Amino acid sequence: MIKIRKSAHSIFLVLLFITQYAFCTASGANTLVDSLRQVIQNNQGAKKTDAQLDLAMAFMGEDNDQALTLARTALNTAKERDNKKLQMRALLTLGRIYHDLNNNSRSLACYDSALNIAYQLDDFWYQSDIFLRTGINQHTSGHHLEALQSFNQAIQTGRQSDNYRVVGAAYSMMGTVFRVNGLYDRAIEYIIKARLNYEKADFTEGYAWSAYLLGRIYNDLRLMDKAMEYFMLSLETYEELAQKDQNKNGVVICYEQIGILNLLQGNTDEARKYIENTLQIFEENNSEYGTSNAYKNLGRIEYESGNYALAEKYLKQSLNSKIKLNDYLSQPSLYLYIGLCYIDTERTNAGLTSILKGLDQAIINNQKSIQLDIYSKLSDIYLNLNDLDKALACQQQQINIQDSLLFGAANIKIEQLQGIYELDAKNSQIAALEQQNEINRLELRQHRTSRILMIIAVLLAIIISCIIYIFYQRMRQKNNQLEEANQAKDKFFAIIAHDLRGPVHTQTAFLDHLHQEFNSLKKDELKNLLKLLVSASENISDLLDNLLLWAQSQVEKIEVKTVELELKGVIQNTVEKLQQSANLKQIAILLDTDNQLKVLSDANMLQTIVRNIISNAIKFTPRGGSINVKTFGSVQKEVTIQITDNGLGMDSEKLNQLFDISSKSHSQGTENEKSNGMGLILVKDFVEKNKGTINIESEKGKGTSVIITLPQA
Known part of the structure; x- marks a missing residue:
């Protein structure tokens, strides 16, 4: 192992970041634990097992025994249920807990088992995390x-699963490996790659972590200004994150490095300010490890400032914690500075004892960099004590250690560099293949886009054709409606020109004749003439009424006012107005109406409907005939009005033309009464406006039956 002291500190910081173990507030941690316990208590199956694993991760580092119990329980449950994905996650969690307990062999065993399951599931996301x-x-x-x-x-697996956060972390770790092996150019290259992947993952904390690592590299290279620039950049980002989630993990590691950097530059006041900030954060979060580091750094600052008593106090506080935490790697430097404090306060023997104890511990730990520092200090101390033999012996030890470091590092680097360069060559090949794959993907995407655009163009053409066809059909429909309207208009004017003009001219001729021959006419002749005039006037009046109502209906000037009507009363009132015409032809109008029936209809329209139908029946029923008016209800909540006569009747051809306004075929009544066809056309229009139906049954020579249905009240 080379550069152990530097590597150990880097490992601690990397693990702190990678595992995302944050210095959270006690209330936040308790809230999470309580929430997970409630989920475990209230659920079964996969949801409960997931919560157990989340709780194990929450306990990791604080209560590893409890974390192990939860993770093992989750693993057993997953095995019982044969849930491979949960088994994989449980094994990964156990591996992380064992690693936190420094049980690397068991940790690796768990990772290997988890990886086998990830292979079975073809789960690249978990494979990347496990690797x-x-x-x-x-x-x-x-x-x-x-x-x-x-x-x-x-x-590689992270790229396959778009797990850019793990890809960034892996690049970051590779950069750290290169850094501790002194390959700083490679380290910078890989940390920049990490930064780019963290940006892909939109992981702001990773971006800050990359800046922190670059600061560490430039600090190693003794480029203090550049190192400070990156530490400040990292600190700025971590402070923004801390304002959102109260996690000061990143803030505290930046404070520590900025403080140490200021100490190396001789800015002890500035160094003290930053290290005191780390102490405050560590104490707030009950982090004994972090607090011991803060006291260690404060001790060094106070020693360099000449405050030996305070330095001794801080260093001893740190040493007590390190002994309690079994942190052997930090103890040699603490013994060294405690000894220096003793010597500078004229406690030489105690000082030498402490420094030599630190040296023994560094030798046990194989911390050769610390051994160099201690031998250097001892050489100066022995020179001041005029013990030249021991001073020379210490200097010789320094030379031996330096030679060992140089030759050992060279041997290790030759072996490792070969492997590293082989990996770099593989990565270059993989990068070239990925670049070619990306070009192929882009070409495929372009071809796919072209095909999609062609399909869209065809679909648009079809849609446009459909729209044009729909508009064409609508135009045809509109043209048909306009044609019908024109026919209706022509019929309207034809009726006015013929059916209305004829009776008016006849009436005028009768009146002129009456005026010219009034004195010579006998009483009976005069009476018959007046009778003819009254009949002509009535026909003209009925025709005008129907024409005006029909015209208003066509331009939708008539408003339908539906009300509840007593059907029998409406029919009786209408029949009374037509009774004189029926009596003149000796026609009996027979009513069979239900007193209880009520109908929903417009009152004026209903009277017009009944009047026109009965009026037609009177025209086409011979003298002495009869007209039956019957009403009845139905289960469909409809009211039926059936008006039946025993008149002339109609054949099927005539029946089909009844409601055609363009038809020029009109019949005369049994006593030559005029018929223009407007009455039934108006009836049909009014029936439909009142949400009813009309049906006519007729047989020539046997009579006609008109059946109207309207909504029942």
């Missing part, structure tokens, strides 16, 4: 080449 976490596990174990291969697989 990512396997790589993190391998990285923390110091197997960097294996980790790079796992991250590379995470990238």
Whole structure:
């Protein structure tokens, strides 16, 4: 393992980010836990198991025993139900918990089992996540080449499933591996790739994390201004996120690095401000690990400021926590600075004891960078004590360690670089293939788009043709209606010109004759002449009434006012007005009407309907005949009016032309009464306007029956 001290710190930060374990407020965490417990209590099956796994992740890091219990229970339930997807998720959760417990072997075993199921399900999304976490596990174990291969697989499967968040995390981890191995150009390249994929995933926190990692790289390269630029950029984004979700995880790691950067530049006041901010955040969230780091950094700041007593206090607080947390990697540097505080306050023996204890711990941990720092400090101390032999011995140890680092690093790098360059070559090939695939996809999409456009064009042509056809049919319909209207107009004027003009001229001739011959006419002749004039006037009046009503109906000037009417009364009133005409021909009008029947109709229209039908019956019934008017109801809530005569009747041809206004065939009554056909046309129009029906049955020489139905009240 090379550069262990730097690698360990990087691993901690990466895991903190990748697992998305946030320093949440206690109330927020409790709310989540309570909510998940309620889901578990109130549900069964997959929903309950999902909630158990979510709760296990919530407990991870805080109560790993409880987290393990929940995850194992979920796994057993998933196995019993043979739910492969839940088994896979449970194994992934267990792997993460074991990794948090530093049990890497069991963690990898869980990941391998989860990956086998992901292969069976052909689930690339979960495969990418499993490969990512396997790589993190391998990285923390110091197997960097294996980790790079796992991250590379995470990238490939992540692309196949559009899991760009995992792709970004894998690139980020690869950048971290390159950084701890001193390949800074490669590290920058991969972290920029991570940044681009986080943008695809619209993952703002990933964008901030990439900026943070770039800051760490430039800090390693001692490009302090560039490092500060990226740390401030990362901090700005993390602060915006913290305002939304109260998660200060990103904020606190930026504060820490900015504080350390200021310390290295000699800005102790500025360094103190940022590290005190980290201390406040860690204490608010009860993070003992974070608090111990903050006290460690404050101790170094106070030591560099010459505040040895305060520095000693902070360093000892940090050391106590590190011992409690079994954090052996941080202890050597703490023993070193505590010893330096002792020596600078004239407690040389205690100081040397503390520093040598730190050296022993660094040797056990194989932390050669820390050993270099300690031997350097010891050499200066022994020189000040005039112990030249020990000073020289310490310097010799420094030379030996540097040689070991140089040769060891060179050997490791030669081995790892070969693997890294092979991976790079594979990635280049994959990138070229992906580029060609993308070009092929674009060409296919273009061809598909062309086909779709052609189909759309054909459909549009069909739709336009249909629209034109519909408009053509409507125009034909309108033309037919106009033709009918013209025919109606022609008939209207023909009636006025012939049927109305003839009776008027006849009446005028009679009146002129009466005027010229009045004195010479006998009383009986005069009486007959007046009778003829009255009949002609009545015909003219009826014709005018029907013409005016029909004309108003055609231009929709008549408003239908439907009311509840007593049918018997309407019929009786209408018959009374026609009784004189019937009496003149000695025709009996017989009524068979139901006193209880009520009809929904317009009163004036109903009178016009009954008057015209009975009037026609009188015209075409011979002297001494009869007309029967009968009314009855039906189960369909309709009222039927049946008017039957024993008159001339009609053949089928005549019957078919009754309602045709363009027909020029008109019959005369039994005593040469005029008929223009307008009456029945008006009847049909009024019946339909009152939502009724009309039906005429007739047989020549036997009479006619007119049947009207109207809505019953």
